[in-house]
Amino acid sequence: MINSLEFENFFNNISKELGQKKEEAYNLCKYVQQVNDIKGDIVEIGVFKGKSAQILNYYKSVEKKLYLFDTFEGLIDCGNIDGNIIHNGSFQSNYNIVKKLFNSNDKVEIIIGYFPKMLPWNLRIKNFLLYI
Numbered sequence: 001m002i003n004s005l006e007f008e009n010f011f012n013n014i015s016k017e018l019g020q021k022k023e024e025a026y027n028l029c030k031y032v033q034q035v036n037d038i039k040g041d042i043v044e045i046g047v048f049k050g051k052s053a054q055i056l057n058y059y060k061s062v063e064k065k066l067y068l069f070d071t072f073e074g075l076i077d078c079g080n081i082d083g084n085i086i087h088n089g090s091f092q093s094n095y096n097i098v099k100k101l102f103n104s105n106d107k108v109e110i111i112i113g114y115f116p117k118m119l120p121w122n123l124r125i126k127n128f129l130l131y132i
């Protein structure tokens with residue numbers, strides 16, 4: 001169960017700077033809690049400025065590692081179907097922005113890498129929840 005007061009406080013803190021839909025955040029918290037009793041780690045592909053990464057980190061069990069993958073170059077190969085708002089380069093970010101969020105956290109690893117080329121990582125990360 002998610003403690004609603006704790007969630008509200010946490011959500012207000014992360015949404016100030018990064019913007020976040022409350023329902024989306026709440027659902028992600030629930031998904032993480034559902035796998036907390038299952039052995040394995042958590043992998044996110046597409047970190048942007050670390051909004052969902054902070055949720056994953058906050059709600060995961062302490063022993064789980066969190067692997068964060070991003071090119072930090074934003075979206076690529078966008079087409080007409082993606083509309084006017086989303087285009088190549090949208091959601092471009094910066095490794096250091098994310099690094100700063102998890103500075104002294106040895107359970108969080110940030111990997112600059114293009115999916116699926118970074119797939120060899122799968123060989124060393126066993127049993128993981130993947131969030132894209």
Ligand SMILES: C[S@@+](CC[C@H](N)C(=O)[O-])C[C@H]1O[C@@H](n2cnc3c(N)ncnc32)[C@H](O)[C@@H]1O
Pocket residue numbers: 045046047048049050051052053069070071072073074075076090091092093113114115116132
């Ligand atoms: C919509 S944003 C992710 C939003 C993020 N999950 C959040 O909650 O703020 C998409 C991210 O995916 C990254 N990205 C896009 N294509 C990628 C790929 N092939 N491999 C790795 N990262 C990629 C972009 O650089 C961007 O940061």
